[in-house]
Amino acid sequence: MIVVSPHFQNLGDILPHLIQFQCPDSLFSTTMFFIICVVLLLCYFYMRSTVTVTRSSSCLVGKTAIVTGANSGIGYQTVLNLASRGCKIIMADVTDMEKSKLDIIKFTNNPNVFAKHLDLSSLKSVRDFASEILKSEDKLDILINNAGVLVAKNNRTGDGLHPVMQVNYFGHFLLTHLLIGTNSLVSSQFHVWL
Numbered sequence: 001m002i003v004v005s006p007h008f009q010n011l012g013d014i015l016p017h018l019i020q021f022q023c024p025d026s027l028f029s030t031t032m033f034f035i036i037c038v039v040l041l042l043c044y045f046y047m048r049s050t051v052t053v054t055r056s057s058s059c060l061v062g063k064t065a066i067v068t069g070a071n072s073g074i075g076y077q078t079v080l081n082l083a084s085r086g087c088k089i090i091m092a093d094v095t096d097m098e099k100s101k102l103d104i105i106k107f108t109n110n111p112n113v114f115a116k117h118l119d120l121s122s123l124k125s126v127r128d129f130a131s132e133i134l135k136s137e138d139k140l141d142i143l144i145n146n147a148g149v150l151v152a153k154n155n156r157t158g159d160g161l162h163p164v165m166q167v168n169y170f171g172h173f174l175l176t177h178l179l180i181g182t183n184s185l186v187s188s189q190f191h192v193w194l
């Protein structure tokens with residue numbers, strides 16, 4: 001509260017005192033600014049230390065990989081990286097991947113990029129996909145269970161499961177399970193099920 005003393009006769013007398021009153025506020029703003037900068041710097045260094053970019057140039061000629069959710073996002077970028085290193089890729093996604101596939105072949109000059117339909121929200125689709133892979137591939141070196149959804153339109157899938165759980169976990173679990181125990185060697189850096 002500002003108490004105007006009777007000694008102050010005009011605005012010129014009051015003004016310097018008002019400015020003095022603002023000092024604690026500006027000190028508060030400066031402190032807050034400093035704290036925010038420190039927090040942002042800490043976040044930046046935390047992210048730098050935890051987020052990594054693959055810069056491997058290992059040759060993958062002769063290897064076969066499946067990438068789920070390969071039509072867009074991280075899956076697409078993963079296929080691009082693996083294909084540029086000579087890997088044979090089977091892109092698996094629920095949507096039409098023809099354009100993504102042709103783009104990747106064009107960018108990487110690797111013709112061994114194939115697209116196969118896989119709907120992880122359907123157990124039947126997962127089974128059909130796995131059985132086609134087992135028929136068509138002699139071996140499988142890399143399985144990247146990348147596809148995922150955050151929200152779903154319906155509460156339940158046709159299998160009566162929660163859609164997010166089925167796409168992100170159950171579908172991938174079944175796929176991995178069906179591909180194990182054959183001549184396939186299944187490995188994944190991020191989703192280790194074994």
Ligand SMILES: NC(=O)c1ccc[n+]([C@@H]2O[C@H](COP(=O)([O-])OP(=O)(O)OC[C@H]3O[C@@H](n4cnc5c(N)ncnc54)[C@H](OP(=O)(O)O)[C@@H]3O)[C@@H](O)[C@H]2O)c1
Nearest residue numbers: 069071072073074075093094095118119120121146147148
């Ligand atoms: N981006 C991030 O910051 C972040 C952070 C943590 C974890 N992740 C995880 O990383 C993975 C990829 O993330 P992202 O950002 O690349 O996601 P995204 O851009 O949404 O890509 C997900 C891919 O999964 C496909 N997909 C969706 N439902 C499917 C289904 N039923 N069957 C088969 N494929 C299906 C999508 O197909 P269409 O879109 O073509 O329909 C899309 O190609 C996800 O598992 C996500 O949870 C991402």
